[in-house]
Amino acid sequence: MSDAAFVLERLRLQQEKYREMVAVVASQRSVFASLDVDAILALIERKRAILADVDRLEAELAPIKASWTTVRAAFSAEEARAVQEMLDATQQVLQDLVRYEDEGRAMLQQRSPAKSETLDQLMQRSRARGAYGGR
Structure with missing residues (x-):
């Protein structure tokens, strides 16, 4: 495989992963709104796997x-x-990704402190259950 073919293939695969991340990030609005801790943790794990x-x-x-x-x-x-x-197409995908992440961050920051505390408590309970093998 030539260097160009190798680079193009890796860039294509990388762009696919970034598009996958965009899809995950685009779906996070409903997950954040639901306060479903298991879904939020699954979202985080999916992002980690893609990264x-x-x-x-x-x-x-x-x-x-x-x-x-x-x-x-x-x-x-x-x-x-x-x-x-x-590279240009990947740059556009990354811009979309940053925009979605910024929107998600803004959404979380707009949540009332009480809801944020509730989410933190739910996540702590979920982690505790997970540590002991429960769900």
């Missing part, structure tokens, strides 16, 4: 990124264009 996948892909790309100028110079014009298009 672990992104980290793995980043590690695979690290050697190429370290010599990016040299590697990119070896790409054909078509390969360079395809890589740039993928």
